[in-house]
Amino acid sequence: MNAMTERFEPSGADGKWQRIWEERQCFRADDASDKPRSFVLEMFPYPSGRIHIGHVRNYTMGDVLARYKRMQGHEVLHPMGWDAFGMPAENAAMEKGVHPGGWTRDNIANMKAQLKRLGFALDWSRELATCEPEYYGHEQALFLDLYAAGLVYRKESAVNWDPVDMTVLANEQVIDGRGWRSGALVEKRKLSQWFLKITDFAEELLEGLSTLEGWPEKVRVMQENWIGKSQGLRCTFRFVDSAEGIDVFTTRPDTMFGASFVAIAADHPVAQAMAETVPELAAFIAECKQGGTTAAELETAEKKGFNTGLSVEHPLKKAWHLPVYVANFVLMDYGTGAVFGCPAHDQRDLDFARKYELPVTRVVSDAEHTAADFPSDEAYTGPGRIVNSEWMDGMSVAEAKAAVIAKAQQEGWGQGETQYRLRDWGVSRQRYWGTPIPFIHCEHCGIVPVPKAQLPVVLPEDVDFQTPGNPLLRHPTWMHVDCPTCGKPSTRETDTLDTFVDSSWYFLRFASQPGDKPFDREAIAKWLPVEQYIGGIEHAILHLLYARFWTRALQRIGLIDVKEPFASLFTQGMVTHETYSRIDPSNGQPIYFAPAEVAKRGESAVLVADDAPVEIGRVIKMSKSKKNVVDPDDIIAQYGADAVRWFMLSDSPPERDLPWSEAGIEGCARFVQRLWRLFGQYDAAATGEDKALDRKRDQIVHAAAQDIESLGFNKAVARIYELTSATEKAAPSASRSAAIKTLLLLVAPMMPHLAEEAWAEMGEGLVADAAWPTVDPALLVDDEVTVAIQVKGKLRDTITVAKGLPNAELEKLALASDKVQRAIDGAPVRKMIVVPDRLVNIVA
RNA sequence: GCGGACGUGGCGGAACCGGUAGACGCGGGGGACUUAAAAUCCCUUGGGCAUUGCCCGUGUGGGUUCGAGUCCCACCGUCCGCACCA
Numbered sequence: 052m053n054a055m056t057e058r059f060e061p062s063g064a065d066g067k068w069q070r071i072w073e074e075r076q077c078f079r080a081d082d083a084s085d086k087p088r089s090f091v092l093e094m095f096p097y098p099s100g101r102i103h104i105g106h107v108r109n110y111t112m113g114d115v116l117a118r119y120k121r122m123q124g125h126e127v128l129h130p131m132g133w134d135a136f137g138m139p140a141e142n143a144a145m146e147k148g149v150h151p152g153g154w155t156r157d158n159i160a161n162m163k164a165q166l167k168r169l170g171f172a173l174d175w176s177r178e179l180a181t182c183e184p185e186y187y188g189h190e191q192a193l194f195l196d197l198y199a200a201g202l203v204y205r206k207e208s209a210v211n212w213d214p215v216d217m218t219v220l221a222n223e224q225v226i227d228g229r230g231w232r233s234g235a236l237v238e239k240r241k242l243s244q245w246f247l248k249i250t251d252f253a254e255e256l257l258e259g260l261s262t263l264e265g266w267p268e269k270v271r272v273m274q275e276n277w278i279g280k281s282q283g284l285r286c287t288f289r290f291v292d293s294a295e296g297i298d299v300f301t302t303r304p305d306t307m308f309g310a311s312f313v314a315i316a317a318d319h320p321v322a323q324a325m326a327e328t329v330p331e332l333a334a335f336i337a338e339c340k341q342g343g344t345t346a347a348e349l350e351t352a353e354k355k356g357f358n359t360g361l362s363v364e365h366p367l368k369k370a371w372h373l374p375v376y377v378a379n380f381v382l383m384d385y386g387t388g389a390v391f392g393c394p395a396h397d398q399r400d401l402d403f404a405r406k407y408e409l410p411v412t413r414v415v416s417d418a419e420h421t422a423a424d425f426p427s428d429e430a431y432t433g434p435g436r437i438v439n440s441e442w443m444d445g446m447s448v449a450e451a452k453a454a455v456i457a458k459a460q461q462e463g464w465g466q467g468e469t470q471y472r473l474r475d476w477g478v479s480r481q482r483y484w485g486t487p488i489p490f491i492h493c494e495h496c497g498i499v500p501v502p503k504a505q506l507p508v509v510l511p512e513d514v515d516f517q518t519p520g521n522p523l524l525r526h527p528t529w530m531h532v533d534c535p536t537c538g539k540p541s542t543r544e545t546d547t548l549d550t551f552v553d554s555s556w557y558f559l560r561f562a563s564q565p566g567d568k569p570f571d572r573e574a575i576a577k578w579l580p581v582e583q584y585i586g587g588i589e590h591a592i593l594h595l596l597y598a599r600f601w602t603r604a605l606q607r608i609g610l611i612d613v614k615e616p617f618a619s620l621f622t623q624g625m626v627t628h629e630t631y632s633r634i635d636p637s638n639g640q641p642i643y644f645a646p647a648e649v650a651k652r653g654e655s656a657v658l659v660a661d662d663a664p665v666e667i668g669r670v671i672k673m674s675k676s677k678k679n680v681v682d683p684d685d686i687i688a689q690y691g692a693d694a695v696r697w698f699m700l701s702d703s704p705p706e707r708d709l710p711w712s713e714a715g716i717e718g719c720a721r722f723v724q725r726l727w728r729l730f731g732q733y734d735a736a737a738t739g740e741d742k743a744l745d746r747k748r749d750q751i752v753h754a755a756a757q758d759i760e761s762l763g764f765n766k767a768v769a770r771i772y773e774l775t776s777a778t779e780k781a782a783p784s785a786s787r788s789a790a791i792k793t794l795l796l797l798v799a800p801m802m803p804h805l806a807e808e809a810w811a812e813m814g815e816g817l818v819a820d821a822a823w824p825t826v827d828p829a830l831l832v833d834d835e836v837t838v839a840i841q842v843k844g845k846l847r848d849t850i851t852v853a854k855g856l857p858n859a860e861l862e863k864l865a866l867a868s869d870k871v872q873r874a875i876d877g878a879p880v881r882k883m884i885v886v887p888d889r890l891v892n893i894v895a
Numbered sequence: 896g897c898g899g900a901c902g903u904g905g906c907g908g909a910a911c912c913g914g915u916a917g918a919c920g921c922g923g924g925g926g927a928c929u930u931a932a933a934a935u936c937c938c939u940u941g942g943g944c945a946u947u948g949c950c951c952g953u954g955u956g957g958g959u960u961c962g963a964g965u966c967c968c969a970c971c972g973u974c975c976g977c978a979c980c981a
Contacts, residue, residue: 267900268899269899272898272976276976279977283981301981302981354979379979381979382981384980389981398896399981470981591976701907702919703908707907707908712906712907714922715921718920721934724934765909765920772919773919843962844960881961884962889915894962
């Protein structure tokens with residue numbers, strides 16, 4: 052009937068439609084639109100050089116949602132950019148002698164071309180890269196605003212310092228106490244660092260989690276744990292005959308009468324001071340610091356202590372004196388760095404008390420035991436009545452907590468307090484490739500913010516990476532400036548911002564990008580919050596917590612009106628693949644082979660090069676080191692963008708891992724052709740009605756829409772297959788032609804190139820601008836239903852009847868069934884349960 | 896240790912609020928077309944008895960119910976996150 056060719060050729064069609072979308076600026080978001088708005092966002096990539104398959108999955112999901120929302124008549128903002136600052140660029144500079152900027156910008160160009168080959172409906176006019184002054188200059192302005200509001204401060208802080216590379220290392224970059232690159236022993240150094248006051252927002256960030264209904268429970272729980280709120284009593288245990296004392300934080304003030312010692316951290320000031328004159332203590336402290344910090348080491352680490360010989364008074368009974376130990380299990384950076392030990396009701400304290408033969412007194416009854424004597428080696432941490440605690444006896448744990456806190460506050464030796472595990476965010480990095488922190492150090496005026504008129508503070512391009520250390524410190528002129536306040540010679544701050552700052556507000560810049568300020572408040576109000584954010588679970592805490600904090604901070608200082616940046620969050624699974632390896636006989640280590648080097652022979656596999664077998668390993672995340680990767684460019688070239696996109700959506704639920712398989716992608720490519728052939732059968736002139744097909748079509752349109760909205764792409768895909776089969780089997784009719792056209796619209800968000808190519812023959816304009824098919828609500832409900840007939844809960848027969856048949860009729864029909872009568876076998880019918888339009892259960 | 900998620904055919908997975916378990920895809924088996932192959936199309940595919948019906952079956956063991964993959968209790972296993980957090 053038309054000019055459609057036998058096969059769909061992605062090699063020609065993909066590029067053609069990508070150019071047309073671009074020329075017509077189909078996916079440009081209009082700030083002035085009065086349609087309902089959808090901001091669909093995927094986590095922007097780091098420009099490492101190549102797009103990997105995980106990006107393809109992530110961006111395909113977002114793209115389907117964005118295209119679907121457009122079909123539903125929404126004004127969609129679907130932007131893309133680059134998280135472009137960071138260490139890999141500096142490493143490339145050191146290893147290959149290239150400039151980090153050149154390396155990064157080349158990578159961006161390559162990756163952008165790769166993304167375009169996938170046909171994503173992105174508004175490229177809003178593209179941004181965090182490494183460009185047009186972006187980071189505004190970030191500097193925001194940083195100054197936060198500083199003015201008292202949310203930025205400087206303090207001395209310990210960092211991991213690599214003495215060879217002369218740089219600060221992140222914790223992840225310290226391996227067995229050595230720098231990952233230099234191999235040098237890492238030192239703890241005290242440096243003045245810039246901090247953001249995220250702890251000011253601890254309670255807000257915690258409470259805000261309960262409003263994020265569109266977020267996975269898992270991520271909310273992770274953030275809750277990270278913030279780590281605990282409530283209790285902060286109080287002083289005075290040294291005997293002294294005004295001085297040790298401050299202690301406890302969540303169990305109810306167990307105070309069970310106290311038998313006070314323990315302080317190795318780096319507690321009291322311990323440090325004493326160590327200067329007591330060499331044994333100094334040695335013990337050194338020993339404490341040696342232990343590893345990995346989970347396994349902590350698990351097995353023995354509780355150890357050093358008796359200082361000091362005594363403190365029990366706050367509730369001055370005459371009761373407790374010994375003070377330095378203990379290896381007390382942490383300086385949580386609470387006050389000191390605890391009181393109540394061995395009967397805390398496992399660590401119990402282990403410690405048994406080892407040093409300290410008293411163990413039961414003060415919470417487990418309903419069975421009330422005696423002070425506590426013979427068990429397992430601490431009791433459950434609920435119960437307070438015992439052996441004088442005036443507290445008989446109280447519940449909660450009552451006792453409140454009573455002790457009230458007494459402490461009344462008597463002035465303590466107060467109720469809330470502790471958070473969350474620490475302020477240290478954002479200083481002694482790195483070149485990051486946003487310069489916009490401050491000037493002046494001998495006379497101290498720390499002086501760079502005046503906004505002088506922003507951006509631009510990174511110098513002429514830097515040298517051949518010598519270790521921060522090139523900004525060595526640059527001949529860059530750091531030398533006059534103080535903006537007094538005009539005397541001063542120096543610039545040479546630290547740059549943690550790259551997590553860059554990604555904490557990029558979504559705002561996507562929504563609004565004026566030249567003279569970071570964003571426009573009204574435009575933010577129009578687009579934010581992001582309707583759907585999609586990315587990897589690895590960002591559950593850091594990025595997502597920082598972005599929430601940054602948004603709330605900007606809201607508090609009056610720059611924007613939203614509190615939470617992401618209304619809904621979706622964390623997608625990884626793309627996995629089996630591994631192929633052989634053991635290298637020389638060292639016993641496996642050698643891995645890429646899928647392209649291997650041929651599958653049924654259950655086993657051989658190396659193409661020598662036709663000898665290779666071991667097939669577990670299905671795991673694609674990684675370069677295991678060589679179980681597929682390159683997006685290769686598979687796009689081989690199968691076309693639509694087949695690759697379809698594969699990314701098929702089979703596995705999007706939150707779970709997706710196993711890559713050759714057979715799977717081939718199946719997808721076959722389906723592309725199958726649809727193409729079906730589209731070729733479209734006949735606008737066909738007549739006649741096919742009620743069953745009409746019904747199926749409308750039901751699937753409706754269900755697929757719901758699936759896409761809930762990101763259940765695998766379910767939408769299954770339904771599309773179903774409609775395809777039904778349409779193929781149907782005889783020509785107007786209904787069949789309508790079904791073909793509908794099918795095309797259903798797959799348009801998923802296989803946009805195929806859809807455009809076919810639409811050119813049967814529709815008007817671009818399918819990218821077409822509307823989602825409408826459904827007749829009357830057709831959504833069947834007029835005939837299949838009713839299951841059970842006898843005592845077991846299926847015996849099914850009958851097809853008109854929908855809405857009265858229960859009495861259903862019962863009559865059920866009993867009329869031969870199969871049912873045989874199953875009843877003459878027994879009297881005691882009861883019949885009827886679920887209208889679904890089932891009849893006969894109890895005989 | 897604490898917290899979270901999960902466990903269904905050979906594989907990926909469906910199954911609304913407790914109501915016909917295994918949709919859809921992959922793989923397998925059989926067939927058609929073809930000189931042949933590719934491509935395509937059709938049939939079939941949980942297990943076991945059997946001769947057209949029956950039994951078993953959603954990690955294991957209990958329970959609630961007319962009826963449980965779904966709810967409750969206990970256990971086993973896998974994955975993820977956090978952790979001497981007072």
